[in-house]
Amino acid sequence: MRWYRINGMPNASDFSGNQSQIFRVKIQEESICVLLKNQKVYAFREECPHAGKSLLHSRCDHESEITCLAHNFKFSLEDGKCTSHNEGYRLQLLQTKTESNGDVLIYY
Ligand code: FES
Numbered sequence: 001m002r003w004y005r006i007n008g009m010p011n012a013s014d015f016s017g018n019q020s021q022i023f024r025v026k027i028q029e030e031s032i033c034v035l036l037k038n039q040k041v042y043a044f045r046e047e048c049p050h051a052g053k054s055l056l057h058s059r060c061d062h063e064s065e066i067t068c069l070a071h072n073f074k075f076s077l078e079d080g081k082c083t084s085h086n087e088g089y090r091l092q093l094l095q096t097k098t099e100s101n102g103d104v105l106i107y108y
Contacts, residue, residue, distance in 0.1 A: 003097070003105045006034060020060045027108045032094065034104065035060060035077070042077045043094040043106045049075075049082075050089050066091075
Protein backbone atom coordinates (compact mmCIF):
# COMPACT_ATOMS: atom_id res chain seq x y z
CA MET A 1 0.00 0.00 0.00
CA ARG A 2 1.09 3.54 -0.60
CA TRP A 3 -0.16 7.13 -0.88
CA TYR A 4 -1.80 8.14 -4.20
CA ARG A 5 -2.09 11.78 -5.17
CA ILE A 6 -5.54 12.52 -6.60
CA ASN A 7 -5.41 14.72 -9.67
CA GLY A 8 -8.20 16.74 -11.21
CA MET A 9 -10.18 17.37 -8.04
CA PRO A 10 -11.09 20.81 -6.80
CA ASN A 11 -8.85 22.04 -4.04
CA ALA A 12 -10.18 20.76 -0.72
CA SER A 13 -9.86 24.21 0.81
CA ASP A 14 -12.44 25.51 -1.71
CA PHE A 15 -15.18 23.65 0.17
CA SER A 16 -16.65 25.10 3.28
CA GLY A 17 -19.85 25.32 5.28
CA ASN A 18 -22.42 22.66 4.49
CA GLN A 19 -21.28 22.08 0.93
CA SER A 20 -20.40 18.54 0.06
CA GLN A 21 -19.59 16.79 -3.17
CA ILE A 22 -18.61 13.22 -4.02
CA PHE A 23 -16.14 12.43 -6.78
CA ARG A 24 -15.11 9.11 -8.29
CA VAL A 25 -11.43 8.37 -8.73
CA LYS A 26 -9.70 5.20 -9.89
CA ILE A 27 -6.84 3.70 -7.95
CA GLN A 28 -5.44 0.44 -9.30
CA GLU A 29 -8.69 -0.17 -11.24
CA GLU A 30 -10.73 0.26 -8.06
CA SER A 31 -13.48 2.89 -7.99
CA ILE A 32 -13.07 5.09 -4.96
CA CYS A 33 -15.46 7.81 -3.83
CA VAL A 34 -13.94 10.96 -2.44
CA LEU A 35 -16.17 13.20 -0.39
CA LEU A 36 -15.28 16.76 0.46
CA LYS A 37 -17.32 18.01 3.36
CA ASN A 38 -16.71 20.94 5.66
CA GLN A 39 -13.08 21.06 4.52
CA LYS A 40 -12.60 17.41 5.49
CA VAL A 41 -11.79 14.72 2.96
CA TYR A 42 -13.19 11.20 3.18
CA ALA A 43 -12.51 8.31 0.83
CA PHE A 44 -14.30 4.97 0.59
CA ARG A 45 -14.93 2.20 -1.92
CA GLU A 46 -17.70 3.07 -4.35
CA GLU A 47 -19.57 -0.21 -3.81
CA CYS A 48 -22.06 -0.04 -0.99
CA PRO A 49 -21.30 -2.77 1.56
CA HIS A 50 -24.98 -3.70 1.71
CA ALA A 51 -25.68 -4.86 -1.85
CA GLY A 52 -22.97 -3.33 -3.99
CA LYS A 53 -24.78 -0.34 -5.47
CA SER A 54 -22.78 2.78 -6.24
CA LEU A 55 -22.31 5.28 -3.44
CA LEU A 56 -21.36 8.02 -5.89
CA HIS A 57 -24.75 9.71 -5.58
CA SER A 58 -25.31 8.91 -1.94
CA ARG A 59 -26.72 11.63 0.25
CA CYS A 60 -24.61 13.40 2.81
CA ASP A 61 -26.95 15.58 4.80
CA HIS A 62 -25.61 14.73 8.22
CA GLU A 63 -22.34 15.99 9.63
CA SER A 64 -20.56 12.65 9.50
CA GLU A 65 -22.86 10.19 7.78
CA ILE A 66 -23.82 9.17 4.25
CA THR A 67 -27.00 7.48 3.08
CA CYS A 68 -26.96 5.02 0.20
CA LEU A 69 -29.96 5.86 -1.96
CA ALA A 70 -30.54 2.24 -3.05
CA HIS A 71 -32.01 1.03 0.26
CA ASN A 72 -31.33 3.95 2.59
CA PHE A 73 -28.63 2.32 4.69
CA LYS A 74 -26.65 4.95 6.58
CA PHE A 75 -22.92 4.76 7.27
CA SER A 76 -20.70 6.72 9.59
CA LEU A 77 -17.86 8.55 7.87
CA GLU A 78 -15.86 8.36 11.09
CA ASP A 79 -15.63 4.58 11.49
CA GLY A 80 -17.65 3.15 8.57
CA LYS A 81 -20.23 1.47 10.79
CA CYS A 82 -23.78 1.16 9.57
CA THR A 83 -25.89 3.40 11.78
CA SER A 84 -29.32 2.48 10.46
CA HIS A 85 -29.34 -1.33 10.59
CA ASN A 86 -27.84 -3.95 12.88
CA GLU A 87 -26.64 -6.40 10.26
CA GLY A 88 -22.97 -5.53 10.58
CA TYR A 89 -22.38 -3.86 7.22
CA ARG A 90 -19.41 -1.53 7.25
CA LEU A 91 -18.22 1.10 4.80
CA GLN A 92 -14.60 0.56 3.86
CA LEU A 93 -13.00 3.89 4.61
CA LEU A 94 -9.56 4.76 3.30
CA GLN A 95 -7.02 6.97 4.97
CA THR A 96 -6.66 10.44 3.44
CA LYS A 97 -4.49 13.47 3.94
CA THR A 98 -4.48 16.96 2.52
CA GLU A 99 -1.23 18.72 1.85
CA SER A 100 -0.66 22.39 2.57
CA ASN A 101 -1.30 23.25 -1.10
CA GLY A 102 -4.71 21.53 -0.96
CA ASP A 103 -3.68 18.37 -2.82
CA VAL A 104 -5.49 15.24 -1.62
CA LEU A 105 -3.74 11.92 -1.08
CA ILE A 106 -5.36 8.53 -0.46
CA TYR A 107 -3.64 5.56 1.13
CA TYR A 108 -4.50 2.45 -0.85
S1 FES B 1 -26.93 -1.20 -1.80
FE1 FES B 1 -26.64 0.51 -0.52
S2 FES B 1 -28.22 0.37 0.92
FE2 FES B 1 -28.48 -1.39 -0.31
